[in-house]
Amino acid sequence: MDFSGLLDILQRYVFNIANLQGMLRLATPVVLAGLCALITSRAGILNIAGEGMILFGAWFGVAGSYFFRSAWMGLLAAMLSGLVVGGLFALFSLKFRAHIIIMGIAINIFANSATIFLTREVFGVAGAFSDPNIAGLPPIEIPILKDIPVLGPLLSGYTFIVYLAWILVALTYIFLYRTPWGLHLRAVGENPQAAETLGINVQRVRFGAVMASGVFASLAGVYLSLGHLQMFTEQMAAGRGFIGMAVNTFGGGEPVGVFFSSLLFGIVETIGWRLQGERIMPVYFISMLPYLATLLALTVFTLRKQQAKKAALERAAHEA
């Protein structure tokens, strides 16, 4: 086996600055979608509405930025939409006892139609809306760091949301494991009855978790619509809400796990872009890659979990 060839391929498709930058960029919405899934799943809620929340976030990000000529207003509008959609989702599914999966399915389809409707009615265009008046989020150059070779270009010069996503991963970790509220959230997720008897208001904790998930998802949406190109495209979430759920499963429900599994998806997408440039195979197969990777990752993950469980059982039987 000729390793130099392998190294060459690795360097070409993965380990060079441009690819790694692409990986970090493309992973950002997945990280945020993953946190959206994480915060609700740790509170014991099956939230499949992330996809719809991302779409709303993307749309309101563009709308806020367009009408106020400021990317920050776009960010604010998107986050507000996340709070409102998350709040309504929580109100209907937790308080009004609507079946949470049915509610999620309905919200996702609703978000799709509503954003198409709004694009046509408010901006008067179909398909995609872009305009020079939509302000994009400016790239942030980190002083000192940006001048260091390799690390500088790798870690500096992204838009605000990329850094925010990294910070939120750390904050979520601290929240879950270092604060009493995080303890409450985990208790509610692991055993709601026990948490109730300890005097934790289960309903309130879950309400908060769903609203937080709405904000995370809306940030993912705003990154899609304002982070790179300033435009809203119909159905631009493209399954990232669900990929976020997969990433959360794959990352074991841990913030750091979510971050690194999202990077994997970032790599898959970057390699896709690379291959697209080289015209090795039809573009349609390349576009499939993230979805195939999600299926594959879930399969591998659950197979390994099953094996681990079996091994643990055998060990227990052996000891007994």
Added chain:
Amino acid sequence: MREKLRTITQLLRNAFGRSIGILLSILAAVLVGSIIMLIEGQNPLEIYWLLIKGALGSQRGLLISLQRATPLIFTAIASTLAFRTGVFNVGVEGQFFIGAICGAFVGYAVKLPMIIHLPLTLAAGFLGGALWAFFPTIMRQKLGVSEIITTIMTNYIATFLISYLTNYPLRHTPTTPETPPVQPTAQLAQFVELSGGTIGKGTQAHVGIFVALLVVVVMYIVFKRTRIGYEWRMVGLSFPFSEFGGISLDRTFIGGMLVSGGIAGLGGVVEILGVWREYKDLFAAGFGFRGNLAALLGGQNVIGSTIAALFYGGMEAGALGLEWSAGIPRQLIDIVVGLIIFFMAAEGMWAFVRRIKWVRGARAVRRTTEDLEV
């Protein structure tokens, strides 16, 4: 005797309570829809009137409603079957497309007399849809991976796969990505062709509606009268209980999901054979998702879903007319239907209705979310 009477009144009360809930939900959604229209500067009464007139006011409108409802009946029944067995098949969309492309291929590539060709083409659609449902089903049943993520992923994979097929191997003309036209022996006749142009001018309503209704009848009988139908319903209500009662979970879940995918695929091929007669890339997205909504709207039972699909088809026909005449995007209908479902699903919101004396008996089954796996 008294016991029986009591159960009957109880049942009536339940049915009454349910329909009151649905009516109030529709009313609430129509109200919210009106607010949207008012904000848009439109007169809601006029819009709703145009909507109903567009759907039902003329022979043409009625036939367009029927045409739009045909694929929705298939996808709604497919969703209902899956939902009832407790599987959230949100992959109906992809299964519909795969069925359509499989049917289109058999429809143009094979030359046979109609009596064999047409059933063969329909069967190809059914098998295509079932095959596409097979992977998520196996992943759920053998590995325990949630079908919600996997079926959504297979939707995306289906659209890209079909784009590839219509752009490369199955492409007919260099100008547009579409397959060759389906042989006349595999087409489903449109009413306008059957009547020599007197009925249904300017519409593409076709005899596929009878295939749809046949599926409805068959599924109704299967659910009501057969063992597998009973097992599907029981598994959906409580699968630990069903397993304890001796039902094979694997067979029920996998069988249910495959038939669900098959019906969705059949819907795809019927749409191709009746309306399009060739596969255009991305010819009509959204039938699967609207079918999901129609199944929820119809209370996840066969008859209810069929009525909901007909209603949805009619409203879509009306909305298409509205888009042409008043310039209002047809997605308005999807929004209103979505709102109806929000209000319908929110049992707790209608608790005040139940407090009224004469509907006190109507207490819907409360489902818990705790035991759902991620």
